[in-house]
Amino acid sequence: MFGYIRPALDRLDQEQKDAYQSAYCGLCHALGRRHGWLARMTLQYDFTFLAIVLTSGGSEGEERLCRRCPVHPFRKTRACLSGERMDAAADQSMILTWYKLSDDVKDHGFFAGLPFRAVRRLFRRAYRRAAAAQPEFDAETRQGLALLEELERVRSPQLDRAADAFAKILACASQAVPREGARRALGQLLYHLGRWIYLMDAWDDLDDDRRKGRYNPLDARFQGQARENRDYLDTTSTHSLRLAGAAAELLELGEWAPIVENILYTALPAVQSAVLDGRWKEMRDNKEKTK
Secondary structure, rough: OOOOOOOOHHOOHHHHHHHHHHHHHHHHHHHHHHHHHHHHHHHHHHHHHHHHHOOOOHHHEEEEEEEEOOOOOOOOEEEEEEEEHHHHHHHHHHHHHHHHHHHHHOOHHHHOOHHHHHHHHHHHHHHHHHHHHHHHHHHHHHHHHHHHHHHHHHOOOOHHHHHHHHOOOOOHHHHHHHOHHHHHHHHHHHHHHHHHHHHHHHHHHHHHHHHHOOOHHHHOOOOOOOOOHHHHHHHHHHHOOOOOOOOHOOOOHHHHHHHHHHHHHHHHHHHHHHHOOOOOHHHHHHHHHHH
16 A cells, blocks of 8 residues: 555544554554564554544444553553454455555566565465455456556546446445445545546646656556646545545444544545655654654
8 A cells, every 4th residue: 555544643632543553553453463573564544544434333343442552562561452343354464465565566677565565475375365365356456556557558538437446446445334334435536536546646646657657547547647637636635535525424433433534535635745745755754663
């Protein structure tokens, strides 16, 4: 994933911060338990949001357990969310990580891609376990990425088609939710969020793609004039966030409601502004240093 989906922590109270931390730590423990210690290194904010929306509404098997952090063993124990949907989020996270590594291998050629091949090999067994647990999500991810690869090969100017292919991958994660109504609403939330992520990433990579001669869907759509169409991207991306917010209103989010609202209505508009203004990478790196 891409690291865009994170809360505005300064706008959450302590109880809400603790709840978010319980999801973050719970996903880390689920990754380690299901896929090995190394899988914890793939933990990202994006995956934490996925875990939160999958566990919203609760289920019989979910609980909070006090566990010590293996990365920071001398810190006090933390409450970690645990349950079937957290396990599903861990499996889906591993599947997305595997395909991201595979994409990195393709993007970097033989010699430059050797480090990515080595890392991907370390996750092969973990990916196979995750794919066996989430076969529908794995199949949808493979199919969507194959379409994106084909669009890239022909340097397609069909921006909406490319964004739709990625959005459908994320929307399929909703299949882990058993109730039909909640599953449909969550699918819509993840679809529009996936479309937003794809557009932000395309803009974020624009200069690098131009420098390396790689396909960028925005440049293809606007025939090399993507920068001149910033307002269009701002408008359509904001529309995607609003549709994601509308879908979230249909979910029984419970204790997660203020956190999800914080992310959708405060944090992501700020991220969008930073991405479009070219400030995002520096802002993200600074936040990582202060974590």
